[in-house]
Amino acid sequence: MxxxxxxxxxxxxxxxxxxxxxxxxxxxxxxxxxxxxxxxxxxGYVPNRLAGSLSARKSMLVAVLIPSIADTVYAEIISSLHSLLDQASLSIFIAESLMDPDVEERQVQELLSLRPAFLVRSGGIASTERTKILLQRFGVPHIQIWDGDDPQGQATVGPSHVEAGKIAASHFLELGLRKVAYIGAETHKDICASRRMESFIGDMTAAGAETRVLTEPDLPRQAESGELLTHRLLEDGLQVDGIFYLNDAMAIGGLRVLLKAGFRVPEDVRVMGFNGTSREQTINTRLTTISTNGHELGQTVAKAILENIGGRLPKSCTLCPVTLDLGNTT
Incomplete structure (x- = not known):
């Protein structure tokens, strides 16, 4: 340190x-x-915000830095993480990076100034050089979550987004689809989403399929954006038989547009999402999606933290399984 x-x-x-x-x-x-x-x-020096009487005490705080507390995926992970850490009398402090490298840098510095016992940080962000220096030199053990393709810190726990893209392509190819599109947003901020997109498009193209990428850097990754970009796809007159969306929310928005425009799903167009967040909100239409188990991810992170505190080195990289959850949209 x-x-x-x-x-x-x-x-x-x-x-x-x-x-x-x-x-x-x-x-x-x-x-x-x-x-x-x-x-x-x-x-990479960070002043101690807890200097004085508290600084002599062993920290029982685990700092967590995620893109957004509103993201259902991370809500599941944090709930699972907290359930085990609480049993060990460890508390968590949550901050948001908003997928912005500058915000992440500021938040990392603020969190490290609290002298936590551990820092849990979501990967998939193009971190600034100063952030990298802070993480390397400060001496607080650091676990990266969500980005299993680029291990960092003492340990990494997360899915392979390259594998997720390959699973999406494999499913579409098994269905015989030859004209497909990828629809997303903010992929320039989200390295994990970019890896999924590139893996999906790469495998589809290699198999001889026609592919179209439709992304918008300034739109949020929400249902409304899925609606807008699907409208744009239809207005361009492009005929596709399959669409892979950045996440379930955008896929739900796209489904609304397709159904309103008279397309039959899955007969005319197959639709697939990512992250599995739509499963609990399903009534009639059950979206086909690719997901990883957030509860198990959170438990794995908590166990790695407890192992480290107990003097044992956690596994350097744990890849969480990525699964295809078949619905009635493909």
């Missing part, structure tokens, strides 16, 4: 000067302040 003394040595000043600069007190020259801040940034 980077210390105050490390910053002082690099900036060629006393630890007292570093302390005053970081607390914004004392009559310190602008040149010295700049030198101290540059040294702190270079080393």
């Amino acid at each position: 980077v210390t105050l003394e490390d910053v002082a040595k690099l900036a060629n000043v006393s630890t007292m000067t570093v302390s005053k600069v970081l607390r914004g007190t004392g009559a310190i020259s602008k040149q010295t302040r700049t030198r101290v801040f540059e040294a702190a940034d270079q080393l």
